[in-house]
Amino acid sequence: MPIRQLPETLINQIAAGEVVERPASVVKELVENALDAGAHRIEIELQDGGTRLIRVRDDGGGIPADELPLAIQRHATSKIASLEDLEAVGTLGFRGEALPSIASVSRFSLGSLHRDATHGAELVVDGGRVGEVVPKAHPRGTTVEVRDLFFNTPARRKFLRAERTELGHIEEWLRSLALARPDIELRLSHNGKPSRRYRGEANDAGLFAQGRLQETLGAEFLAHALHMEHEAGGITVSGWIADPTYNRASADQQYVYVNGRSIRDRTIAHGVKQAYADVLYHGRQPAYVLFLTLDPRRVDVNVHPAKHEVRFRDSRLIHDAVYHAVAATLAEARAGREALSSATEEHRPFPFQVDASMQSFSQNGLGLRVAEQSANAWQSLYATTADTATQSMMPAEEAGEIPPLGYAVAQLHGIYILAQARDGLIVVDMHAAHERIGYERLKTAHDGLGLRTQPLLVPITVAVAEREAEVAEQESATLQALGFELTRSGLGSVTIRSVPALLANGDSESLVRDVLADLREHGSSRRVAETRDELLSTMACHGAVRANRRLTIPEMNALLRDMEATERSGQCNHGRPTWTHFSVADIDRWFLRGR
Known part of the structure; x- marks a missing residue:
């Protein structure tokens, strides 16, 4: 025609x-x-x-x-x-x-x-x-x-x-x-x-959280919502994310807005997913409402007929801003925070308090010297990771402020610690809690040393896609910061000359391919950190206190205090909850009190 x-x-x-x-x-x-x-x-x-x-x-x-x-x-x-x-x-x-x-x-x-x-x-x-x-x-x-x-x-x-x-x-x-x-x-x-x-409301954060947020996503989301607001590089990330114990089978409660426009974006979703990787149970989806505010000139909204998608001028900055904002908010949500905020009743003080002190110990797993704040009973509770420690337990006639997780009263079936808090009962999975504590300390210890690289005695040549070989050439500085020394050796191949020391015995070829794929798609990669964390998680799991290990009351209290001071201690390394709280009102309902 x-x-x-x-x-x-x-x-x-x-x-x-x-x-x-x-x-x-x-x-x-x-x-x-x-x-x-x-x-x-x-x-x-x-x-x-x-x-x-x-x-x-x-x-x-x-x-x-x-x-x-x-x-x-x-x-x-x-x-x-x-x-x-x-x-x-x-x-x-x-x-x-x-x-x-x-x-x-x-x-x-x-x-x-x-x-x-x-x-x-x-x-x-x-x-x-x-x-x-x-x-x-x-x-x-x-x-x-x-x-x-x-x-x-x-x-x-x-x-x-x-x-x-x-x-x-x-x-x-x-x-x-x-x-x-x-x-x-x-x-x-x-x-x-x-x-x-x-109903229309004043655009106020408090009213929003109590009104519109509950209307749209329900009271259960509101009860687990963590408010966040972070700004870096001219990018503000705000909104609400649900703590990991509130998770979904599908991505039906994931909302992202850029300058007020509802969008779908893989870069932002990937940043959130990585932030939750350490705390979310396998196969489950996080729930969140995220608002990104940035200069309109840094985002192109004219890329989709129905305006469902946008294009960022620098997607790597967006990805990193979202990841760090969500990760920092999750890290602040330590165990006991919810119990502390929900306590309404005054109870008499407990008959003892914990005297914590700074201790130095050697971690056999990495051969590092680390200063940590430990509680009494350190030697028996952390025998798997500590060589020496000194603790003291001093009874007090009058205790100070009651900690969020209260004080231990018993051990149940050699698995759970029962503690009386200001407003009810705290139940702790001692192995899961100790595993998280050990894991976070291993990460802190390793981060404090900086990233060490291990030169390979025999360099390895890896076949990759042509686009990934170009990424290896263009992002050499980024790869060096991740612990890799790569050189392009052909149209579709790279040569590995050094790798992160902690991962030297792993599958370097697969790791390099995954890192290059991430850099190509998202502009950044956390593969090295994730692989390292998997190794440290395994070490922490093997070093954690086991079921049927009989703990003394001071040892249980030491674990509770460490949970309150440890980031992400509400979940173990595999995403399972480490503790739960039953209020006095909940227990009263069990026994029909007041009816």
Whole structure:
């Protein structure tokens, strides 16, 4: 066929194939337009999961009557006017494709009253055929009505799912929006019945956590949520992450926003996954709500028709910022913190206290001298990793502040430590807890020495992809910082001349391939640290106190104090919880007290 210009209707329907995937896509585009117009209240009415009717009303600034025809023209927008505007987009929409695309595959009407106008107007479009603008009574704001979606493209309509499924997609997107905009009131009705309502709140962190966060993700998430806010290099990472004991079978509670825009991004997801690697049970997914704020010129939002993805100017900085922010927040969540925050009752002081002192000991595993704060009973409790230690246990007539994990009262079945806290009972898995403590100390000891490299007596040549060989050449400084000395020896091969000393006996070839693959995809790699940590984790596991080891009360208390002082001590090295807390109220319910 000869080259020719496509009809406008067909052009819009092709664009609709990119922008309008299902009713949830229509709701997304219309609600984002309402937000860009300054709306504070948005009402969404649906019929048959949005296939029969989608009506979105807002109280925003409205559209002048003479601009209604322009609103349904391709690439007509009020949000950008120049290349500089495009490079620093601050609105959710900007392409000017949504309304014409939607109007080309539905029976469409657009009614509005501009804030400076005295009367409203309406424009009707039927399957791409544009009618005339007519006067119509309308409150301030805009109403968009979409009927019979895909009525003129039956092949597209066949791909729609059941009514309940399509409604579920809309509700999930509204949940995502509600998390990002707690100041907006959102109302959803389906088949004439109210379905969801998110009340608008002041955009305050405290109100957000207690209100919108609970509305969207539930009270259980809120009870385990850790607030975070970190800033580095002009990138602010804030939001809420769930402690590792609250985990999911799927990634259904993972929300990421960049400058207020909900996105999906593998770089950010990978950074979070690495931060949780040390504390999350195998096969489980973390839950989080992350907000990234950075200069709009450092992120390109014009890379996806439906604006689900963005491109960062420096993805390595983004990855590292997310990783360090999440890892630091998880590290601060030491065992006992929740029990301390939930304690409300005053109990009499315990009859003794622990006198801790600084001790030096030699760790057989690495041959290092490390100064650690130890508690009494160090020698018996840490016999597997310590050569010598001196402890003291001094009874006191009057103890000071009760520690978060309280004081030990008994050992159960040679496995669990029972401790009385200020507000109930603490149960500790002694092996899991001691394993985490030993693991963190081994990591600290190894980090304190710096990374040592081991030259290979016989260099190893490794076959890699051509792109990975280029990465090895370009990222030589990064590889040296990780402990590798690599040289490119061919179009698709590299030669290993030195490796990290701790991993010299491992599979160096596989490790190098994995590191190069990470550098190619994410711009950074933690393979060396992860492999090292696996080795140290194994050492800590073998060195931890075993089940059926009878501990004295002072030894149990020493372990409790170490848990309170150790990062990530709420989980063992494999992600299992190390302790749990039963409040007095919980125990009262067991025995029906007060009823």
